[in-house]
Amino acid sequence: MIAVFMEARDGKIKKSSLEALSEAKRRAEEMGAETAAVLVGASVAGLAPAAFALGAAKVYALESQALADYSSQAYALALAGFVGDVKPGALFFAATAMGKDLAPRVAARLGVALASDCTKVAVRNGELEFTRPIYAGKAFLSFTLKSTPKLATLRPNIFPLGEAAPAAGEVVRKDVPLPSGAVKGRVAEVIKEESGEIDVTEADVVVSGGRGLKGPEAFALLRDLAAVFPRAAVGASRSAVDSGWIGHQHQVGQTGKTVSPNLYLAVGISGAIQHLAGMSSSKVIVAVNKDVEAPIFKAADYGIVGDLFEVVPRLKDELKKALAE
Amino acid sequence: MNILVFVKRVPDTESRIRVQHETKTIAEDGLNFVVSPYDEYAVEEALRLREAKGGTVRVVSVGRDEAGAVLRKCLAMGADEAFLVKDASPETYDGLRTARIIARTVERKFPGADLLLFGKQSVGADNSQVPAMVAELLGLGQATVVTKFEVEGASATAYREIEGGTEKVVLPLPAVVTAQKGLNEPRYETLKGIMAAKKKDVPVITLEELGLGPDDLASRVEITGLDVPPQRQAGKILQGDPAETSRELVRLLRGEAKVI
Structure with a gap:
């Protein structure tokens, strides 16, 4: 199974997460595997239809009041718990501000390597091969990961969105126990840029x-x-x-x-x-x-x-x- | 405050990168190496915090002997001490491997650190992995890609860049913080600083003394290819009357490139 972390901001799944899910679906089909979406937050199961529409067979909703606001530490705990439980073969993220902040913590918690900011994912001899720019794109590195699950962040605006079609699937709700004191630091406020401009990394x-x-x-x-x-x-x-x-x-x-x-x-x-x-x-x-x-x-x-x-x-x-x- | 700053030696951003296909490595000859630009913001922030609150700034690099030069540059900027964690391995692109070395260095050598500062990514590997991994391995809070940072007693407030805005993160110290452009304007070394840096020792820490075994140091990244991007085809260049070239460009973008 390839699982994909769905980043939600303002009650909506981000387009870059849907791109990552679309790519996961394509590669999973090639490998004869399933695709699943993972939502994290206080009450997020309602966002599942967008993931089913892009071919997720299952949507996992990792819910806790303590996850209402983003925290790298709390979200990493939740996702590492999910990996321990469900044992996906791979876990993808969008390489957004949140994805880049979160994925390395999950990788370190699991003791596995991470493929950052990938621009291509391929299946070679039944294994995922990642390609990513280094030196800001002056060179491209291709590699496989020797640890499992294969963790990767996928660069926004690179992977095409799949064709969305209404579909039903199974929502699996999981409570996330967060030991008190386990989370240091919290997001106190999100300050939006006044102009309401979109970020250069997300623009068409x-x-x-x-x-x-x-x-x-x-x-x-x-x-x-x-x-x-x-x-x-x-x-x-x-x-x-x-x-x-x-x-x-x-x-x-x-x-x-x-x-x-x-x-x-x-x-x-x-x-x-x-x-x-x-x-x-x-x-x-x-x-x-x-x-x-x-x-x-x-x-x-x-x-x-x-x-x-x-x-x-x-x-x-x-x-x-x-x-x- | 006891501040640790982690820096990496990288080719400067004007470098033309050449690939050695047989070894799947970057050719290093002829490259000019510098402190990774984001790490400079981290060093500067540490110096400013020390100036405001007292304490020490220690700079650490993991790498080969050549990294000594970038450590001296940090000393010349004003860091109190610099340490080289000697790792002869070529670039593995496995952030967890580096994070394990750094986390162990902090535990064994600098257990009293109040703040761990990094650049938001190294310019080169561009992984943006190591700082958050170190935070997780040490059980610390983190704020990455920070453009404004304030310390008040044992608590810090960091403003981190996100798409279309800023996230204000409040976290207890010790913590891991990574610097983004905009955090500050790094100072130049002074002649006095350069002279003083020359006289300072840069102690070497070995991987053996950190008690890291083959399993900790094994890379979990298997490189299968390294290449330069394909050359773009020569483009169409339009010259002449601005109204006509503009019209022609829009026609090409619609009819030929099909992007609008």
């Missing part, structure tokens, strides 16, 4: 700006361009962030975030190797730069050579027109 389209923007004001142009798309975010190069033009949470590259949107628009970004590393797994890359020699054009599928201040507003109008059709 990323519009990034670099030194060519010449100042923070021009990011308004990029925000306008991004607003044309339903799930877009604004990114930035390291030099734009280090100049203080935009917050570091927008930085794409080796000391920022690694993104894999369907469409990546690099505006006024020369294309330093450490930036290219963070966005090269994007499906389609577009560059706008006035310097025809800029290295970004070598990484781009499409490029416009021109003054971004002239190109971006026109591009926005053209995109608007096309998307309205």
Whole structure:
């Protein structure tokens, strides 16, 4: 059985968890195994239908009032208990802020290795083989894990969602006993970014700006361009962030975030190797730069050579027109 | 406060990475090695905490002798002491193996530590595994990917980056905390610091003295391949009137790339 931890925020399962479940389903079928979803929280069994729709045969609901708010330690205890009980062959997570915080604790508790931030999962000789970028995508490492269960986190936006079809299945509720004093630390508050922007790692389209923007004001142009798309975010190069033009949470590259949107628009970004590393797994890359020699054009599928201040507003109008059709 | 900071020696982010296919390793010749950038934020945070609250900052690296250079850089920044846990093994990409070494180092050598600081990930292996594993092995609370950190008595408040927001975590000390860009601006070493660092001893801790056996040190990651990403096909470059190139690009994105 491949089990998948379902991350729920605001009473909804995250899309990246559903992607991980879809991939688990595909690989499990290849191995002739079952897929299961694992929900953790105070009262989460109600979220099961979304997992059944993607082919989970069973949904485990690990419930306790103490699990109402996320805690890496408490959630790790719950999941390690589940593994001890149910003995899945593999346990997947989405490589989100929560998944990256939680999965290593579960692995350490179980004494097993973990495959982090995978971009490919294959079945080779009946065994799961994982591939993941290292050096922020300058190289790719493939490997198998010698310990069981096989723990892995899967990068968001890489694995396609399966076709959802209404289906029924078995919900298995498990109470989680949490010894008092076992949990140190708690999430006191979740502070949402006021703008309500989505994160660059979760966006379908990323519009990034670099030194060519010449100042923070021009990011308004990029925000306008991004607003044309339903799930877009604004990114930035390291030099734009280090100049203080935009917050570091927008930085794409080796000391920022690694993104894999369907469409990546690099505006006024020369294309330093450490930036290219963070966005090269994007499906389609577009560059706008006035310097025809800029290295970004070598990484781009499409490029416009021109003054971004002239190109971006026109591009926005053209995109608007096309998307309205 | 007794603060431990764990740092790793990695190729700088401008490095072009070459792969040696026969050994499935990264070619190291010609690479410039530095303290992993996120670890620098961790060192800086430790120094600021010491300046505010007193105490000591000890920096530890697990690796080969060459890691001595990055430890000296941390001493030059102002760390009080540095230790090398000598591990001759090549990169295994097995975070649990490293976490076991670190957890045992803390238990045997630094049992009184109030805070364990790390970078949010090493630049290179990019695993983001070791700190949380150490926290679990030692039964400590954790806050990872932290952009703001405050200590009040025996309790700490950490603000960690999550998708579209920030999570405020309150945790008792000792705890494991990992640094994200934005936490602070690391200082440069001073000449005086560099000179002082040269005179300091960097004691070596061996895996034997930590009592780690073959089972603790075995890698559970079996590498089957290492490759560079496939070259992208040369793209289409449009030049000319901005209105026309914009129109043509949108046409290509719809008709050819089919992304919109």
